[in-house]
Amino acid sequence: MTMTTEPVSGPPIPQRLTGRMKAVLVVLLVAQFMLAVDFSILNVALPKIGDTLGFSLSDLQWIATSFALGAAGFTLFFGRIGDLIGRKRIFLGSLALLGLASLVGGLAPNPEILIIARIAQGLATAAATPAGLALLTTSFPDGHLRQKALGLNGALMSAGFTAGAILGGVLTDLLSWRWAFFINVPVALIVLLVAPSVITESRPAVRPKVDLPGALTVTLGLLGIVYGLTQAGEHGWTHPVALVGLLAGAALLAAFHFVERRAAQPLVPLHVLKKRTVAWGNVLGLLAFVTETSLVYLLTLYMQKTLGFSALTAGLSFGVLGLGTVAGGMLAPKLISRTSTLAVLVGGGLLQAAFTGVLLFLGSTSASMALMLPAIFLGGVGNMLVIVGFMITATTGLPDHEQGLATGLASMSQQIGITMGTPVMSAIVTAATMGATSASAILHGVTVAIAANAALVLLGVLIAAVFLRARHGRTQN
Structure with missing residues (x-):
């Protein structure tokens, strides 16, 4: 009598989000949104912080720089440390540090204490961002559910950057700049109370040396x-x-x-960097964050210096951009499942470039807002399609024990892009205006910088089409 055996297979991959997956998703998305808000929440408040604590005008930039140095400089290192000692442990520890640093920053009596708090916030962000992304990618199976999770994550992170500009203006005008720090404390506390029972630890079986x-x-x-x-x-x-x-x-x-x-x-195995998806995916991510975050700076300059809007009004205008990024994040996984990641990268880039180009026709009167608002909405949709495509591209095809490294690289690209965009565009505006500060001169400088911004978006489209074509077919959805 002949007997046949069925092949042994692992547990079936869920096709829908389970209750536990939804809980993990909510906890991680809330944390990542809070981290994204921190990048921009103090921008509008800087003058008032300077007046209250006695910062000189030249030293005000250190409030942003001290955060950026920690957030971008240590991301890759902490991402790899999370691979070695456990992403959950790093994630929870960094959120505790963020909450404590935010409390100290809100209570700061002098510039020195505030700068120390900002450094600590930057270091906490450098640890929490890649750890949170790695927990996200390892909590969802590779495929549609992971794409959906990354889409929501990308949407909320981009919306968080925009929300930070709005929230900073509202809190500073209605309450005090100190609430731009304090708002993190209850959010971090809630995540720390809920996360331990929801998130499972993720670490390699064997710990290599650092x-x-x-x-x-x-x-x-x-x-x-x-x-x-x-x-x-x-x-x-x-x-x-x-x-x-x-x-x-x-x-x-x-x-x-x-x-x-x-x-x-x-720390970074070269075989990972040699993967086309990792290398070029991160280049696309850097360009995506350079272009959209610096566009916020350019349009803030335009609205305040050319149109004469208040900081609060300018900040509230970016709510439209936030809605566009959320819409793009919701749309991206559906488009990827129906087409391919490459198609979404190229299509999203073309959409972003087209509506960034529309902004070249901005004028010197408030009537231009009727052109600007729909353009930034649709450009935000395109930018988020690229960001979700970049996240999927840069983290797909690597084993779980290298996800901390992959998400560390992705987080580093994101944070350096955010840091790099404003200086690059500021330098272009300065060169184009040649020192003039009139409303028409600012409009000219902003227009030249917007053209450069659109060119960078098109460069990303070209990179995706040329360097990712061989590896991104319809099979990689």
């Missing part, structure tokens, strides 16, 4: 690049301090590549 030379060179290199970018935005691209920071950062990143080639257990 690559200290690699960690040191990449962290210092990123710090140099970010510091150079912020100084370039403040003083110009030819300023000695900006040049030294950028050159030192570039040299250290080159040294990092040399170190990783010889490390027995590298």
Whole structure:
């Protein structure tokens, strides 16, 4: 008698979100939205903080720079540490630090305490962002459910950046700039109370050693690049301090590549960086965040300096952009499942470029708002399609034990893009206006920068079409 055996298979992959998946998704999305808000919530409040605490005008930029240095410089390092000791542990610890730093910042009696709190907030963001993304990708099976989760995550992160600008203006005008810090405390506390029972730990079975030379060179290199970018935005691209920071950062990143080639257990295995999806996906992510976040800066400048709007009115106008990014995040997984990730990257980029180009026709009267508002809505939809496509591209095809690294790279691209965009566009505006400050001169400078912005979006479309075509067919949905 002949007996046949059925092949052994693992548990079936769920096709719909389970109750536990929904709980995990809510907890992680709330945390990621809060982290995104922190990038922009203090921008409108800077003058009032300076008046209250006695910051000099030249030192105000350190409130943003101190945060950016920690948030962008340590992201890759903490992402890898999460792979080694557990993403849940890093995630919870960093949120506790964020809540404490926010409380200290809100109570700060002098500039020194405020800057220390901002550094701590930046470090907490550098740890929590890749850990949260890694927990998200490992909590959902590769495919439609993960794409849906990443789409919602991307939408809320982009909306959080926009919401930060709005919320900062509202809180500062109605209450106090201190509430821009305090608002994090209850949110962090709620997440810390709920997350331990909802999120399961994610860590490798065997813990490799930490690559200290690699960690040191990449962290210092990123710090140099970010510091150079912020100084370039403040003083110009030819300023000695900006040049030294950028050159030192570039040299250290080159040294990092040399170190990783010889490390027995590298911080970033070179076979990961050689994956086309990882390398070019992160380039697309960087361009996506450079273009949309810097567009917020350009349009803020336009509305306040050319149209004469208040900071609060300008901030509230970006609610339309926030709605566009949320719509794009909801739409992206559906489009990817029906077409492909590459199609969404290209189509989203073309949509963003087209409606960024529409902004070239802005005029010097408030009637231009009828053109600007629908353009930023549809451009926001396109930008979010690219961001979701980038997140899926940069994290797909890697095993779970490398997801912290993949999401660390993606988070680093995002945060450097946010940091880089404003200095680049500010330098273009400055060059185009040649020192003039009239409303018409500002409009001219903003228009030139918008053209450069649209060109960068089209560069992303070209990169996706040329370098991801071979690996992104319909099978990778």
